[in-house]
Amino acid sequence: MRRRRLWSLLALAVALALPLLAPHAEYLLDVAFLVLLYGAMATGWNVLGGFAGQVSFGHAAFLGIGAYTAAILVAQGWPIWATALPAGALAALYSLIIGWPTFRLRGPYFSIATIGIGEATRLVALNWTSLTGGASGLTLSAAPSPATQYYAALALCCGAVGAAAWIQSSRFGYALAAIRSDTDAAETLGVDTTLAKTQALAISAFILGVAGCVYAMHYLFISPDSVFGFSTSIALVVMPIVGGLGTVLGPLLGAAVFTVLREQLEANFQNLDLLVFGVLLCAIVLFEPAGLLGIFNGLRQRWRKHS
Amino acid sequence: MAQTLLSARGLSRRFGGLIAVRDVDLDVREGEILGLIGPNGAGKSTLFKLIAGILRPSAGSVTFAGRSIAGGRTSAICRAGIASTHQIVRPFRNLSVLDNVLIGAFFGRRPRPPHEAARRFALETLERCGLLERADSPSRTLTLAGLKRLEIARALATEPKLLLLDEVLAGLNPTETDATLELVRGINAGGTTIVMVEHNLRAVRGLCSRLVVLVEGRLLLEGSPDAVLADPRVVEAYLGAAHA
Numbered sequence: 413m414r415r416r417r418l419w420s421l422l423a424l425a426v427a428l429a430l431p432l433l434a435p436h437a438e439y440l441l442d443v444a445f446l447v448l449l450y451g452a453m454a455t456g457w458n459v460l461g462g463f464a465g466q467v468s469f470g471h472a473a474f475l476g477i478g479a480y481t482a483a484i485l486v487a488q489g490w491p492i493w494a495t496a497l498p499a500g501a502l503a504a505l506y507s508l509i510i511g512w513p514t515f516r517l518r519g520p521y522f523s524i525a526t527i528g529i530g531e532a533t534r535l536v537a538l539n540w541t542s543l544t545g546g547a548s549g550l551t552l553s554a555a556p557s558p559a560t561q562y563y564a565a566l567a568l569c570c571g572a573v574g575a576a577a578w579i580q581s582s583r584f585g586y587a588l589a590a591i592r593s594d595t596d597a598a599e600t601l602g603v604d605t606t607l608a609k610t611q612a613l614a615i616s617a618f619i620l621g622v623a624g625c626v627y628a629m630h631y632l633f634i635s636p637d638s639v640f641g642f643s644t645s646i647a648l649v650v651m652p653i654v655g656g657l658g659t660v661l662g663p664l665l666g667a668a669v670f671t672v673l674r675e676q677l678e679a680n681f682q683n684l685d686l687l688v689f690g691v692l693l694c695a696i697v698l699f700e701p702a703g704l705l706g707i708f709n710g711l712r713q714r715w716r717k718h719s
Numbered sequence: 720m721a722q723t724l725l726s727a728r729g730l731s732r733r734f735g736g737l738i739a740v741r742d743v744d745l746d747v748r749e750g751e752i753l754g755l756i757g758p759n760g761a762g763k764s765t766l767f768k769l770i771a772g773i774l775r776p777s778a779g780s781v782t783f784a785g786r787s788i789a790g791g792r793t794s795a796i797c798r799a800g801i802a803s804t805h806q807i808v809r810p811f812r813n814l815s816v817l818d819n820v821l822i823g824a825f826f827g828r829r830p831r832p833p834h835e836a837a838r839r840f841a842l843e844t845l846e847r848c849g850l851l852e853r854a855d856s857p858s859r860t861l862t863l864a865g866l867k868r869l870e871i872a873r874a875l876a877t878e879p880k881l882l883l884l885d886e887v888l889a890g891l892n893p894t895e896t897d898a899t900l901e902l903v904r905g906i907n908a909g910g911t912t913i914v915m916v917e918h919n920l921r922a923v924r925g926l927c928s929r930l931v932v933l934v935e936g937r938l939l940l941e942g943s944p945d946a947v948l949a950d951p952r953v954v955e956a957y958l959g960a961a962h963a
Contacts, residue, residue, distance in 0.1 A: 583825050583834065590822045593811035600771060600805075602797040602827030602877055 427566055431559040441558050446671045447664075448565035449626055454651035454663035454670075455572040456619030461649065462658035463579060464612045465592030466515075467523045470530025471648045473510075474503040474617040476537060476640035478624020483550040483634055484543070492556065493564070496625045503621025504614045511613045515606055518595070527642075534640035549635030556629060564626050569664070572619045577660045579615070588612055592658070650689055654696055656705030665704055721748040724881055724912050725770065725801075730779035730789075732765055739765040741936040742779070747881065752903070752913045754927035754944065756920070758957055762936040763916040764806055767883050770914075771803040772796035784880065798829045802879035804870040806886045806916075810858040817854040819869055820844055820876045827877025841876055848872040848902060864895040868902070875906065882906065884915040888922055900926060924948060932956065 430444060453475065461467045478499035485495040514525045537544045544550065555561070579585045587608040590598035599605045628634055638644075651670045656662020670689070677685040700706050725747040732740045740762040747753055755763050768774040770781060772793040781789040788796050802823075811819050824837040824844070832840065845851045848868045853861065861869060867887050874882060884903065888896050900922055907913050917923045923930065923944060930947040932939040934956045940947060947953055 583831075586818065586822055586825055589814060589818070590811050593813050594809050596773070596793075597805065597809040597811065598822065599793040600773065600797060600803055601823040601873055602794050602825075603822065604792065604794045604826075 424570070431562055438558060441562055443672065443675060445558070445562045445565050445630065446675070447668045448562070448569040449623060449630070450647070450651065450671050451664035451667035452565070452569040452572040452626075453620055453623045453648055454655070454667045455569070455576050456616050456623065457648040458652040458658065458663040459576060459579060459619070460609075460612045460616040462652050462663070463576075463585060463592065464588040464609055465658075466609060466612070467649065468526040468616075469523055469642075469645050469649060470526035470528070470533070471616070471620055472640050472642065472644035473530045473533035474507060474620035475624045475627065475644060476533065476634075476636070477503045477506050478621030479628045479634045479639045480537065480544060480550065480624070481621070482625035482628040483552055486552055486628075487550070492552070492625070492629045496622050499625040500618040500621035503624065504618040507613045507617030508610065511610045515609050515613075527645075530640070530642065530645050534636050534642075537636040537640050544636070547635065547637075549633055549638070552628060552632045555632050561626070561630050564629065568619075568622055568626050571622075573660060573664060575615065575619070576663075580660055584608065584611070650693055652703075654689075654692060654703055656703030657701070659703070659705050662703050662705040669704065721750055723747070724749045725781065725783045727770065727781045728779055730766070730769055730781065731777045732762075732769055732774060733777045739936055740769060740776075743933070743936075743938050745931065745938065747912060747914055748929075749912055750907075750910070751928045752907050752915065752926055754923040754930040755914060755916045755933060756918070756923060756930060756947075756953075757933035757939070760935075761933040761956075763933055764885055765936075766933065767803060767885055767914075767916060771801055771883055773803075794826070797827050797877055797879075800878075800880035801883065802827065802874035802877045802881070803883035804867075804874050804885055804887060806889075808863070808866040808870055810861070810866055810869055812857075812859045814858060815855050816850055816858050816861065816869060817841060817845065819858050820872050823873045823876030827879075840878075844872050844876045847905070848875070849898070863890050864892075864899075867891065867899070871899075871902065871906075875911075879911060881912045881914065884913060884917075886916055886918065888917060888919045896922065920948060 431441060457468065457471050481499040481502045482492065482495040485498060486492055510529050514522055514529065517525050538547055587598065587603045590603055591605050591608060595605050624639065627639065647670065651666035652663040653666070654669060655664065655666025673688065674685045677688060696703055723746050727743060727745040730740060730743045731738065743766060755766065757763055765774065769776050772788065772791050775790050779789065780787060783799060783801060786799070788799060811822065820841040821837060824832065824841040842851065842854065845854055848871055850865065850868055850872055853865065858869060871887060888899055891899060896919070903913065903926060927944055929941065930944050931941040932947060932953050939952060939956065940950060
């Protein structure tokens, strides 16, 4: 436990010093930013999908609501940093509205319903032109410096991973683990399963909403197809599964692999990334359901036995 | 005479055209072990689920410790003091034996106990149920007898006033049966009222202070175990008219 804390502090120190250590490596900083942003998003998804076992294919909706909230408020003259909280809050509020009907469904039926929710949200954003600008999207005028963006993503990611670590060790985390295993049995033991699922969804959506704000400050242009796109929802499912479903650090690891791989593949072979992630996902599900983190832990145990 | 802990009035449940439980009046007295018997398909498990709030009654009322509970949320009924075991065991397979019991200790009691107190209580409960040495094992590694005990331990960790045991002896060998009977007796001696559905009539005769017979969803009769088991109507319900 103590060693773990030491490693976390070390990792944090390196992360904090990165812009100073590599002042001219803009590409490195850009990739690190994306890893942290996608890591936070995957960690947020994992609160509901991993811890509580409610697999959502519509989480782009929360990212989109966060991003649009930030962009619209900035257009009203708000500073970008001040939009983080409203972005998260609005996404969480929206999650409460959609959680009420969808949590009446179980397992695959819930997942299918979330596809519908995600797509419906995208279509509303596409057609509500007066608010969202429709298909032509919204543009933000000025970007903060790369270092500022990087620190924003780092703060977001630390917050998300910290929240996940707290949840996992808390009583709430026990409730979610019981729900993932057997919702009815959890209910008969006194767990208000609908309430716990709704809370997990709200936390998850809040993290995605704040991530939407950071997304907007980086890309400066958002459109329904980018932030509300189905491919974003799919990426949010793939990253935690590849890294380690229902673990604290798995989603971040999955996001790192996902981001670096995608950057390389997109630069060299268009669209090959989809094939690679498809194969990777199948391999993980078939051979190591605990994800890359599971492989890593297995290797570490074997190494300990030998030494 | 002991006070009534739970009383059901006119309790019915239909599944489409099938009436699984019809117009049942039932009183459970504080401190007793009440046996609920009847042939397969008589509606015993359905009646349990109506009391525990897992199913909503189509008609009728349930009053527990003076409060109406019919139609309430299952988790709320559990926290009010009614715990039930599942006929087909349903452990949380991804959790350890201790964590399974901790769920009950964390969420099934009111007011919610602090973390350490809940943990201690869960360990004590495991010890009572003879599962202490398996506390850290994954629950999926237990035998059927172990899993049935885990069902009891989990329910017990919610500190129920009323414990509903659904066929906890089914599938156990004679040694395991005796151990479980001893456990049930101990739980009752500790002040917990018990209603049990059971097909093992020898065990029921030895354990229960009172029996209720359910046939085709209806309450056939109730009384002392000896009187009920000797009644020709009960023999007929189980074995057919030729044996009555």
